[in-house]
Amino acid sequence: MKLITAVLKPHMLDPVKEALQELGVSGMTVTEVKGFGRQGGHTETYRGAEYKVDFVPKLRLEVVVDEAMAPQVAETVQNSAKTGNIGDGKIWITPVESLVRIRTGEMGSEAI
Amino acid sequence: MKRKLAVAAAAVGGTALLLAAPASAQDVADQYDRSAATGAEAMNMVVLDNIFIFISGVLVFLMQAGFALVEAGLTRAKNAANIMMKNLMDASIGVLIFAAVGWGIAYPGDFNGWVGSAGLWVEGFFASSLVDVSPAALADDGFYPLAVPVDFFFQAAFAAAAATIVSGAVAGRTKFIGYILYSVIITGIIYPIVVSWKWGGGWLDELGFSDFAGSGLVHMTGGFAALAGAIVIGPRIGKFAEDGTARAMPGHSIPLAMTGVLLLFIGWFGFNPGSQLQADMAVPILAVLTAFAAAAGGVGGMLTSWVVGKKPDVSMAGNGILAGLVAICSGIGELSAFGTVVTGFIAGILVVLSVLLVERLKVDDPVGAFSVHGTCGFWGLLATGLFSTTSPVNGAEESAGLFYGGGIGLFLDQLIGGVVIGVFVLAAAGALFTVLKVAGLLRVSAEEETAGLDVSEHGSPGYGPDIMAGAGTI
Numbered sequence: 277m278k279l280i281t282a283v284l285k286p287h288m289l290d291p292v293k294e295a296l297q298e299l300g301v302s303g304m305t306v307t308e309v310k311g312f313g314r315q316g317g318h319t320e321t322y323r324g325a326e327y328k329v330d331f332v333p334k335l336r337l338e339v340v341v342d343e344a345m346a347p348q349v350a351e352t353v354q355n356s357a358k359t360g361n362i363g364d365g366k367i368w369i370t371p372v373e374s375l376v377r378i379r380t381g382e383m384g385s386e387a388i
Numbered sequence: 389m390k391r392k393l394a395v396a397a398a399a400v401g402g403t404a405l406l407l408a409a410p411a412s413a414q415d416v417a418d419q420y421d422r423s424a425a426t427g428a429e430a431m432n433m434v435v436l437d438n439i440f441i442f443i444s445g446v447l448v449f450l451m452q453a454g455f456a457l458v459e460a461g462l463t464r465a466k467n468a469a470n471i472m473m474k475n476l477m478d479a480s481i482g483v484l485i486f487a488a489v490g491w492g493i494a495y496p497g498d499f500n501g502w503v504g505s506a507g508l509w510v511e512g513f514f515a516s517s518l519v520d521v522s523p524a525a526l527a528d529d530g531f532y533p534l535a536v537p538v539d540f541f542f543q544a545a546f547a548a549a550a551a552t553i554v555s556g557a558v559a560g561r562t563k564f565i566g567y568i569l570y571s572v573i574i575t576g577i578i579y580p581i582v583v584s585w586k587w588g589g590g591w592l593d594e595l596g597f598s599d600f601a602g603s604g605l606v607h608m609t610g611g612f613a614a615l616a617g618a619i620v621i622g623p624r625i626g627k628f629a630e631d632g633t634a635r636a637m638p639g640h641s642i643p644l645a646m647t648g649v650l651l652l653f654i655g656w657f658g659f660n661p662g663s664q665l666q667a668d669m670a671v672p673i674l675a676v677l678t679a680f681a682a683a684a685g686g687v688g689g690m691l692t693s694w695v696v697g698k699k700p701d702v703s704m705a706g707n708g709i710l711a712g713l714v715a716i717c718s719g720i721g722e723l724s725a726f727g728t729v730v731t732g733f734i735a736g737i738l739v740v741l742s743v744l745l746v747e748r749l750k751v752d753d754p755v756g757a758f759s760v761h762g763t764c765g766f767w768g769l770l771a772t773g774l775f776s777t778t779s780p781v782n783g784a785e786e787s788a789g790l791f792y793g794g795g796i797g798l799f800l801d802q803l804i805g806g807v808v809i810g811v812f813v814l815a816a817a818g819a820l821f822t823v824l825k826v827a828g829l830l831r832v833s834a835e836e837e838t839a840g841l842d843v844s845e846h847g848s849p850g851y852g853p854d855i856m857a858g859a860g861t862i
Contacts, residue, residue, distance in 0.1 A: 321699070322703075323747075
C-alpha cells in the first residue's frame with residue numbers, strides 16, 4: 277500500500293476529487309495548510325502598514341491506495357491539479373506499513 | 389489653461405455655495421413659536437418631546453453594539469470575548485456610576501463654573517414623570533424641561549458612549565480590573581466635569597463655546613482618554629519592530645467591524661437629532677445633516693486612504709464615516725448643508741492622516757479611537773468656529789463663524805474650549821492610567837497577552853472549539 281500526499285492550490289480540489297472518484301478511489305482526507313516553494317509571497321497593507329505574506333494557503337490531500345494503482349493515481353492528481361502557473365504544488369508517495377478500518381477491524385488492502 | 393479655468397470655476401462655485409443664503413437647523417426650528425401652545429396642546433407637545441428623546445436615547449444605546457463590533461472586528465480573535473466584556477461592562481458600570489455620581493456633577497445647578505455637584509443619586513430621580521407645561525416652566529430658550537427619567541436616560545447613554553471609546557485604543561493588552569476602574573472614574577468624574585463646563589452651564593457656556601451634540605464634550609473626552617491609555621499602557625507586543633517600523637496586525641473580521649460602523653451610523657440619528665431635546669422641525673434637518681456628514685467623511689476617508697495607500701482601505705473608510713459623524717456633532721445646529729459636507733469631508737481626510745501620524749509616533753491605537761474621536765472631535769469644534777451660519781436675523785450675529793461674517797470670536801472660543809478639554813482629559817486620564825500602571829493593575833503579562841485575553845482573563849475563548857467542527861454530522 278502507498279500513501280499519496282499532494283499539496284494543491286485550494287481551488288483545484290474539486291477537479292482532483294472528481295478525477296479520483298472517476299478512477300475508483302474511494303476515500304481521501306484533506307487538510308488546510310499553508311506553504312510556499314518557489315512561489316514567493318506577496319505584500320499586503322493594513323491601515324498604512326505594509327506586511328509581507330510568505331505563506332500561501334494550500335490544501336494537503338492524502339489518499340491510501342494499492343501499490344499497483346499508485347502511479348496512475350499520482351498521474352491523475354497531477355493532470356487534474358495542474359494550472360501551469362507557479363504554486364501548483366507537489367505530489368509524493370510514501371510506503372504504508374499497515375492499515376486498519378476502525379469500524380470493522382479489517383486490515384491491509386481490504387481496509388482501503 | 390483648461391486646468392486653471394477648472395480650478396477657477398471650482399473656486400467661484402465653492403465660494404458661491406459657501407455664501408449662499410445659509411439656513412441652519414436652528415433657523416428652521418425658530419420659525420415655530422412653541423410658547424403659543426397652552427393647556428392640552430402644550431401637554432401633547434411636551435409628551436411628544438419626551439417620547440422622542442426616549443427613542444433617541446435608545447438609538448444612542450445602540451451605539452454600544454456598534455462600538456463593540458468595531459473593536460472586536462479590528463482586533464485579534466483571541467481577544468474577542470474580552471473586548472465584548474469590556475464593552476458590556478463600561479455600558480453597565482457607566483450607567484450605574486453616572487446615575488450615582490456622574491449626573492450630579494454633569495448638571496450641578498448653581499456652581500463655580502468648573503466643578504460642582506448637585507448631589508449623589510440626584511433627588512427626584514424616580515420622581516413623577518408628569519411634565520410641567522405651565523408658562524413658568526417654559527425657559528428663555530423655548531424649552532420645556534424634559535421629565536427627569538428621560539433626561540437622565542438620554543444623558544446616561546451619552547456617558548456610556550464616551551466611556552466605551554477607550555476600550556478600542558487599549559485593546560489586547562489591558563487588564564480587565566484596570567479597565568473597570570478606569571470606567572468608574574471616567575463616567576463618574578472626568579466626563580461629568582467636562583460636560584458641566586458647557587451643558588451644565590459652566591465656564592464654557594459663559595464663554596460662548598458651541599457644542600450641540602458633543603464633539604468636544606463627549607468625543608474629545610473619549611478620544612483623549614483613549615490616547616492617554618494607549619500612551620501609558622504601551623504598544624502591543626510585536627506592533628513595532630526594533631527599528632521602529634510599524635507591523636500590521638490585521639483585525640480578525642472586517643465584516644464585524646464594518647457592521648459596527650453601520651450600527652454607529654444608525655445610532656447617530658439619535659445622538660444628533662436627539663440633542664435638540666425636543667420634537668420639532670429642526671429634527672429632520674439634523675437627521676439629514678448627520679447623513680451628509682457621515683457620507684462626506686466616508687468618501688473623504690476612502691479617497692485619502694486610496695491616495696496614501698494606493699488602494700482604498702476598508703477600515704479607513706469606516707473610520708472616515710465615524711470621523712464625519714464625530715466632527716458634525718459640534719455645529720450641526722448652526723451649519724448649512726454645504727458647511728456640513730465640507731466639515732465631514734475634511735474629517736475623513738484628517739482621520740486617515742491622524743492614524744498614520746499616531747503610528748509614526750509609536751503609539752499603538754488598534755482601532756483609531758483617538759484619530760476618530762480626539763482629532764476629529766477637535767476639528768468639529770473648529771469647524772463650528774469657521775462655518776457657523778447663526779444668522780443675524782436671530783440677533784446672534786456674534787456667534788456666526790469666521791467665514792460667515794462673525795469674525796474670529798467664535799473660532800477662538802472653540803479653540804480655547806477644545807484645547808482646555810484636550811489638556812484636561814489627557815492629564816486626568818493620564819494620571820489615572822499611570823496610577824493603575826504603578827499599582828500593577830493596567831497591563832497583562834507577556835504570556836497572557838500572547839495566549840490571548842479571552843483565556844487569560846475570562847477562562848474561555850470567544851470563539852469556542854466547536855465553531856469549525858462538524859456539528860450535526862454522525
